[in-house]
Amino acid sequence: MNAGELAREEIRKKMWQGPTPGLAPGYTQANVVILPKQYAFDFFLFCQRNPKSCPILDVCEGGQYRPLLTAPTGDVRRDIPKYRIYKAGILQEEVGDIVDLWSEDLVTFLLGCSFTFEKALMEAGISIRHIDEEKNVPMFITNIESKPAGVFSGPMVVSMRPIPAELVDQAIEITGRYPKVHGAPVHVGNPEEIGIVDISHPDFGDAVTIKPGEVPVFWACGVTPQAAVMRTKPEIAITHSPGHMFITDIKDEELTGL
Amino acid sequence: MNAGELAREEIRKKMWQGPTPGLAPGYTQANVVILPKQYAFDFFLFCQRNPKSCPILDVCEGGQYRPLLTAPTGDVRRDIPKYRIYKAGILQEEVGDIVDLWSEDLVTFLLGCSFTFEKALMEAGISIRHIDEEKNVPMFITNIESKPAGVFSGPMVVSMRPIPAELVDQAIEITGRYPKVHGAPVHVGNPEEIGIVDISHPDFGDAVTIKPGEVPVFWACGVTPQAAVMRTKPEIAITHSPGHMFITDIKDEELTGL
Numbered sequence: 001m002n003a004g005e006l007a008r009e010e011i012r013k014k015m016w017q018g019p020t021p022g023l024a025p026g027y028t029q030a031n032v033v034i035l036p037k038q039y040a041f042d043f044f045l046f047c048q049r050n051p052k053s054c055p056i057l058d059v060c061e062g063g064q065y066r067p068l069l070t071a072p073t074g075d076v077r078r079d080i081p082k083y084r085i086y087k088a089g090i091l092q093e094e095v096g097d098i099v100d101l102w103s104e105d106l107v108t109f110l111l112g113c114s115f116t117f118e119k120a121l122m123e124a125g126i127s128i129r130h131i132d133e134e135k136n137v138p139m140f141i142t143n144i145e146s147k148p149a150g151v152f153s154g155p156m157v158v159s160m161r162p163i164p165a166e167l168v169d170q171a172i173e174i175t176g177r178y179p180k181v182h183g184a185p186v187h188v189g190n191p192e193e194i195g196i197v198d199i200s201h202p203d204f205g206d207a208v209t210i211k212p213g214e215v216p217v218f219w220a221c222g223v224t225p226q227a228a229v230m231r232t233k234p235e236i237a238i239t240h241s242p243g244h245m246f247i248t249d250i251k252d253e254e255l256t257g258l
Numbered sequence: 259m260n261a262g263e264l265a266r267e268e269i270r271k272k273m274w275q276g277p278t279p280g281l282a283p284g285y286t287q288a289n290v291v292i293l294p295k296q297y298a299f300d301f302f303l304f305c306q307r308n309p310k311s312c313p314i315l316d317v318c319e320g321g322q323y324r325p326l327l328t329a330p331t332g333d334v335r336r337d338i339p340k341y342r343i344y345k346a347g348i349l350q351e352e353v354g355d356i357v358d359l360w361s362e363d364l365v366t367f368l369l370g371c372s373f374t375f376e377k378a379l380m381e382a383g384i385s386i387r388h389i390d391e392e393k394n395v396p397m398f399i400t401n402i403e404s405k406p407a408g409v410f411s412g413p414m415v416v417s418m419r420p421i422p423a424e425l426v427d428q429a430i431e432i433t434g435r436y437p438k439v440h441g442a443p444v445h446v447g448n449p450e451e452i453g454i455v456d457i458s459h460p461d462f463g464d465a466v467t468i469k470p471g472e473v474p475v476f477w478a479c480g481v482t483p484q485a486a487v488m489r490t491k492p493e494i495a496i497t498h499s500p501g502h503m504f505i506t507d508i509k510d511e512e513l514t515g516l
Binding site: 037040041042044045048049056059061068069107147149150 | 295298299300302303306307314317319326327365405407408
């Protein structure tokens with residue numbers, strides 16, 4: 001049993017109900033979006049057309065709860081510590097499993113998450129400010145429109161990490177190796193150019209310190225597909241709760257160059 | 259207007275009705291599969307799970323005939339010189355356009371095709387036997403099962419090219435740069451290992467000469483998704499006719515490392 005499977009088992013048994021960063025180090029964690037079948041093709045296409053913000057790791061067809069490619073022994077109904085249930089785009093509640101809500105009509109998407117590239121940056125000696133300051137990453141709605149697909153559309157949401165100017169090239173190079181977890185930044189340097197008016201007031205998450213000599217660097221963010229789903233107001237949508245991810249059997253290093 | 263657009267326009271005006279290799283050199287040509295909506299999610303998933311044989315370049319939602327990502331001015335109803343119409347998995351006829359058959363219910367998939375990597379091999383001085391012998395590439399059904407998805411399943415079909423032993427490493431390296439057009443070989447050397455009993459009797463296409471000192475090299479082939487579709491026997495399926503591809507606006511070199 002690998003460390004990813006062990007962590008999922010602990011979560012499944014409700015022995016771990018907190019955030020997942022730090023669990024099963026080196027195993028890729030995934031964003032999760034679960035939707036009724038009628039939205040599945042359009043959402044699949046939205047992800048395919050917007051691979052930087054919506055990098056698909058795995059998709060389970062209707063009613064299937066085992067992710068064949070990334071966690072064949074997993075159970076997306078129980079292996080996430082905290083789920084969010086949305087009805088018509090409105091958050092209804094957070095729950096510890098979705099066994100009672102499960103049906104043959106639900107299609108599950110696992111999407112790459114920035115934890116993978118943050119770990120790679122830190123291993124190269126580039127510290128991550130929101131982790132140092134024990135905050136959530138600052139996220140901003142941009143003026144970059146995602147490519148629409150069927151009923152889904154909306155702006156790209158980005159996450160921001162301040163990087164010392166002399167390390168920016170290295171940060172670009174390192175994250176560019178991980179196209180399945182957002183890849184290289186979508187913008188470096190000038191927030192206004194992508195429609196961000198006030199860098200100290202993120203739309204989601206927390207503001208972090210930008211020190212003299214640091215440059216704000218923006219990566220496509222997994223909140224993009226979630227925001228697109230909420231705009232469409234499906235009768236039900238289920239996601240992981242922020243920071244409470246699905247842990248796969250895939251090792252982070254397997255994602256380079258995929 | 260780029261050379262890809264020009265070639266499509268000629269085809270659309272029925273000024274060109276033959277095979278497409280040689281048209282718009284450097285522009286990526288695509289395999290095409292058109293299916294009713296009810297099969298679209300499962301087929302999308304089949305491709306996503308089997309990226310070596312079914313590399314997705316673009317998908318048009320129901321009724322859309324302009325490929326947004328790869329040929330926004332294109333028209334998949336008219337820009338292919340010859341289409342094949344299948345009903346319940348049986349080839350019914352070949353036609354020069356599908357305007358009369360078109361409906362809001364039809365979903366179009368463009369998939370990468372080996373022409374791109376063959377060109378890269380030839381530019382590196384590695385000749386392609388079936389081109390030299392003016393034949394169709396030999397293709398074989400293997401014992402490698404594709405990962406099933408919904409109603410779609412079936413064996414991987416591979417194409418074979420004999421390569422001089424001393425050039426095999428280079429051929430692997432070159433084609434590995436093109437993951438969106440089948441990528442590196444799936445097998446080198448021993449046909450029996452992948453279930454091919456008689457290399458001189460391909461299941462599709464033509465046999466080609468294997469000279470002393472040459473090794474048979476096998477790449478995942480775009481016939482794999484077509485064969486999976488035919489097994490499922492949808493009431494209608496439309497594909498390009500072999501060798502009569504859809505020409506995109508994408509340059510071959512843009513596909514490296516994608």
